[in-house]
Amino acid sequence: MTDDSSETEPVEIDVGEVEGSIYRILSSVVIPRPIAWISTxxxxxxxxxxxxxxSTVASVDPPIVLFAPVDDEKDSPTNASETGEFVFNLVTEDVVEEMNETAATLPADESEFDHVGVERAPSTTVEPPRVAAAKAAFECTLHETIDVGGSVLVFGEVQHVHLAPDLLGDDGKIDVANVDAVGRLAGSMYATTQERFGLERPP
Structure with a gap:
C-alpha cells in the first residue's frame, strides 16, 4: 500500500523564511481581482x-475606491497625489487588449492614450480624461494616500459616474448580467464574468 498522505497534506510556508516576496502566491490565490484602469x-x-x-471599493458612504501599485512608485499614484484627481475606468472584454498595451513602461512625458491609440472622452468634474470606450468610469478626487510596505494605496472619492446605457436593465438600474468585466488572475492570465450563479443570502 502506498502512502499518499503527502498529496492531501497542505504545503506549509513560513513567510519569514521566504527569500523575496510572496507576490506570486498572493496574486494566484486572491483572484479574480478587478482591474482599475486609471487615467491621470x-x-x-x-x-x-x-x-x-x-484595486477595490473601500467605502460606500462616502463612495471611495482605491488602487495600489506593487513595489514601485508609478506615474498614476504620483499624478493623483500631486493633482488630487484621477478616473477609475472599468475594464471589459471589448477593451482588454488596449488595457494590456497600456501596461507598457513609457517615458513620463509620453501618454499611453496616444501610444496605444485609446480614445479620450472629457470628464465632467476632474481634469484627467476618461477612456471613451469604458462602459463605466468614476471621476475621483484624492481622499488620501497610505504607504503600506513598498506600495502606496491611493484612495479616491467618487464625484461623478459615467455609465454606458447597455449596462442598465429595464428598471434603469445596473444589471450585473450586463457588466462583462475582466478580472486579473496571475501572470498573463485573466478571467471573465461569463459564468455566473446566484445564492440567496441567509437571514
Whole structure:
C-alpha cells in the first residue's frame, strides 16, 4: 500500500523564511481581482493611463475606491497625489487588449492614450480624461494616500459616474448580467464574468 498522505497534506510556508516576496502566491490565490484602469494628468498636461489589479471599493458612504501599485512608485499614484484627481475606468472584454498595451513602461512625458491609440472622452468634474470606450468610469478626487510596505494605496472619492446605457436593465438600474468585466488572475492570465450563479443570502 502506498502512502499518499503527502498529496492531501497542505504545503506549509513560513513567510519569514521566504527569500523575496510572496507576490506570486498572493496574486494566484486572491483572484479574480478587478482591474482599475486609471487615467491621470500630470502637472505638464500629459495624460497617463495604466491598469492596476490591486484595486477595490473601500467605502460606500462616502463612495471611495482605491488602487495600489506593487513595489514601485508609478506615474498614476504620483499624478493623483500631486493633482488630487484621477478616473477609475472599468475594464471589459471589448477593451482588454488596449488595457494590456497600456501596461507598457513609457517615458513620463509620453501618454499611453496616444501610444496605444485609446480614445479620450472629457470628464465632467476632474481634469484627467476618461477612456471613451469604458462602459463605466468614476471621476475621483484624492481622499488620501497610505504607504503600506513598498506600495502606496491611493484612495479616491467618487464625484461623478459615467455609465454606458447597455449596462442598465429595464428598471434603469445596473444589471450585473450586463457588466462583462475582466478580472486579473496571475501572470498573463485573466478571467471573465461569463459564468455566473446566484445564492440567496441567509437571514
Amino acid at each position: 494628468t500630470d502637472g505638464d498636461g500629459v495624460d497617463n493611463l495604466a491598469p492596476y489589479s490591486f
